[in-house]
Amino acid sequence: MNVDQALELLKDQGYKYTGKREEMIRVIAKEKRYMSAKEILDYMKPDYPNISFDTIYRNLSLFTELHILEETEFNNERKYRFSCAHKDHHHHLICLRCGKTKHLKLCPLDGLLGNPDDFTITDHKFEIYGYCQQCE
Amino acid sequence: MNVDQALELLKDQGYKYTGKREEMIRVIAKEKRYMSAKEILDYMKPDYPNISFDTIYRNLSLFTELHILEETEFNNERKYRFSCAHKDHHHHLICLRCGKTKHLKLCPLDGLLGNPDDFTITDHKFEIYGYCQQCE
């Protein structure tokens, strides 16, 4: 999904266009990495000095609901991190320092032969952590 | 590792034996599932009415450091479980409601052909979430 499609989706679902929403999506799309709410806020402060955490959080969860963003946690931080969603199911290598991501086509669930009979699978997480070249 | 080995390890490392530490380890070992700090606290309240979150958290992070416990997060909460006897590298199916786990031999990293050259892998996480028979 690109920025324009995301904005289109918002509009289609009856949500309003605001400059803040657009900038939030643009920043996260441009960075191509998992960002914390605080990082996103700091990015927007220059353009919107009064912007508050509420707006960031409210929009982050809206975007996540609409599958515009993906959410994860790592580094034991009680912090959500967000990045742009893609259509295809995929997983990530994630840099523990800067949050940068690399895509991974491999999905380990493909190696499983359907549901175990005593457990209903609803979701899964496969992430590889480490350090990218710049952060090494 | 079993409970006695865990207590032994504590002693060997110069940490003191206390009834609270023992009960914490016993409870988590007995439950065989991921528990939150609050769940552990509630379990111990009857025996130690004055026990506080500080003690729980301080001991949880000590135990995790010593690899007596494993740590993960889901449902937006950090959870801990007793690190079981399995020496082998493994992953889990985890019940999102009760935290119960099932072992999984499959490790997706085995399907990867070594390190990508621009990313140093240090760690990974593969967890399957869903609901166990009782919680369904």
Place this chain on the structure above:
DNA sequence: CTCTTTGCAAAACATTTGCATGCCT
């Protein structure tokens, strides 16, 4: 006796909510 562990209280921190005002459509 000495050093660790604990409880208490309060701080730190990320996140959420109520309410009144402001802005998109």
Place this chain on the structure above:
DNA sequence: AGGCATGCAAATGTTTTGCAAAGAG
């Protein structure tokens, strides 16, 4: 105009820290 979006302030919930008292070796 009408309803969603936002800022402010305050609440929530989890985890952490400083300090003095209690407990283990």
